[in-house]
Amino acid sequence: MTNKLLIIEDNPAIAKIQKHIGIKLGFEVDIANSLAAAIDLIEQNEYFCSVVDFVLPDAPYGEAIPFTIGADISTIVMTGKLDNETREYVLRYPIVDYITKESRQAFTYLETQLARLPKNINVRILIVEDSFATRKHLNSLLSRHKYKVSQASDGAQALKQLNSHSDIQVIITDNEMPIMDGITLTSKIRETFNNDEKVIIGISSSKDNQVSARFLKNGANDYLRKPFFPEEFYCRLSQNIEMLDNIATIKQQANSDYLTKLPNRRYFFEQAEINSKINEENKQICILAMIDIDHFKAVNDNLGHDIGDEVLKGFAKIFMRYFNDQLIARLGGEEFSVYFTNTSFDKAKEQLETFRKVIEKCKINNVFFTVSIGLIYQDNYNIDQALKAADEHLYTAKKFGRNILISDKY
Numbered sequence: 145m146t147n148k149l150l151i152i153e154d155n156p157a158i159a160k161i162q163k164h165i166g167i168k169l170g171f172e173v174d175i176a177n178s179l180a181a182a183i184d185l186i187e188q189n190e191y192f193c194s195v196v197d198f199v200l201p202d203a204p205y206g207e208a209i210p211f212t213i214g215a216d217i218s219t220i221v222m223t224g225k226l227d228n229e230t231r232e233y234v235l236r237y238p239i240v241d242y243i244t245k246e247s248r249q250a251f252t253y254l255e256t257q258l259a260r261l262p263k264n265i266n267v268r269i270l271i272v273e274d275s276f277a278t279r280k281h282l283n284s285l286l287s288r289h290k291y292k293v294s295q296a297s298d299g300a301q302a303l304k305q306l307n308s309h310s311d312i313q314v315i316i317t318d319n320e321m322p323i324m325d326g327i328t329l330t331s332k333i334r335e336t337f338n339n340d341e342k343v344i345i346g347i348s349s350s351k352d353n354q355v356s357a358r359f360l361k362n363g364a365n366d367y368l369r370k371p372f373f374p375e376e377f378y379c380r381l382s383q384n385i386e387m388l389d390n391i392a393t394i395k396q397q398a399n400s401d402y403l404t405k406l407p408n409r410r411y412f413f414e415q416a417e418i419n420s421k422i423n424e425e426n427k428q429i430c431i432l433a434m435i436d437i438d439h440f441k442a443v444n445d446n447l448g449h450d451i452g453d454e455v456l457k458g459f460a461k462i463f464m465r466y467f468n469d470q471l472i473a474r475l476g477g478e479e480f481s482v483y484f485t486n487t488s489f490d491k492a493k494e495q496l497e498t499f500r501k502v503i504e505k506c507k508i509n510n511v512f513f514t515v516s517i518g519l520i521y522q523d524n525y526n527i528d529q530a531l532k533a534a535d536e537h538l539y540t541a542k543k544f545g546r547n548i549l550i551s552d553k554y
């Protein structure tokens with residue numbers, strides 16, 4: 145996919161600011177100072193999106209807009225014209241947004257919009273609406289902002305779509321529909337997903353003020369009355385998606401180790417307890433390993449703490465690669481853990497032995513080192529006790545001279 149941004153702007157100072165914003169966001173930027181120059185560039189390049197000035201020397205009344213739209217380039221229009229007539233004229237085109245150059249804030253807003261577009265490619269939105277015309281309209285609004293779209297014509301179909309598309313993050317639902325209405329759908333979705341996991345936006349043309357309250361009380365994040373202005377629709381949608389993104393970032397930070405980016409102790413315990421319950425129900429034996437880098441203090445003492453950090457980061461990358469299908473964590477310091485599921489003791493042991501030998505041979509930041517491993521195979525469903533048992537084997541491994549695996553079996 146191209147990451148090129150086309151700026152069509154005849155004012156060099158403004159073009160420079162826009163270019164700076166584009167580069168900061170990772171776009172490759174081309175500038176055209178007239179419609180003619182833009183047409184040349186569009187013929188030779190593929191663009192992801194464009195920022196188009198409404199007034200250009202050879203296109204004084206928005207004539208550049210149909211060129212970018214016609215070339216299938218997502219278009220943001222910027223203009224100094226503040227009148228309603230211009231606004232209505234511009235909004236007749238399927239543009240991403242319309243920004244008036246009233247103040248510096250306009251450029252902050254442009255940056256937000258440009259940052260959002262590439263992210264939208266990964267956001268799937270489900271439209272639940274029985275009217276074909278409204279579904280088509282919403283699909284067109286969402287597609288021009290580069291969202292992925294799924295559609296359903298009633299609540300029951302929507303639930304099926306949610307089952308088959310786990311990547312749906314936002315549900316935009318009408319209320320008045322056959323089989324299952326939007327409010328019932330909302331409360332059914334909330335039985336499984338919190339409002340910081342999936343956003344629900346209710347829409348309705350009902351004049352009954354109760355509808356918005358009922359949507360919100362049943363778990364919707366937001367509500368819009370039909371017909372709505374596209375600008376309001378986009379603002380509410382992107383605010384809700386930002387909220388999802390922010391919560392996902394906070395969760396990710398809370399669950400991972402700052403240095404190695406591996407899952408941390410907190411996450412490990414949370415997930416291991418879930419795995420343990422499943423194991424207990426299925427009468428599966430717990431297979432858990434503790435891995436500890438040998439003589440790591442010497443790495444710090446001889447080469448410095450910074451090199452020690454780099455060694456830990458390098459180790460974590462290999463660790464992640466070898467056990468990417470298992471629950472792993474940095475429990476703290478130079479101590480790591482693997483909770484095995486869907487595998488046999490023999491396979492887990494073989495995987496750990498291979499890993500131990502790989503570490504023994506590889507040099508991370510010019511440092512050779514080894515690991516000791518304690519592995520348990522027990523019907524122990526208490527995580528604290530299981531870790532303690534694995535730690536006892538690890539202690540034995542250290543006592544036996546390090547760079548070995550000690551386990552319950554064999």
Ligand SMILES: Nc1nc2c(ncn2[C@@H]2O[C@H](COP(=O)(O)OP(=O)(O)OP(=O)(O)O)[C@@H](O)[C@H]2O)c(=O)[nH]1
Nearest residue numbers: 436437438439440441442444449452453477478542
């Ligand atoms: N660079 C760095 N060092 C760390 C970090 N966390 C813990 N350590 C160091 O890891 C070392 C662990 O030392 P010890 O517990 O004595 O163990 P060891 O030297 O590996 O010896 P054995 O485990 O007995 O083989 C200490 O020097 C800690 O300061 C970290 O995040 N970065």
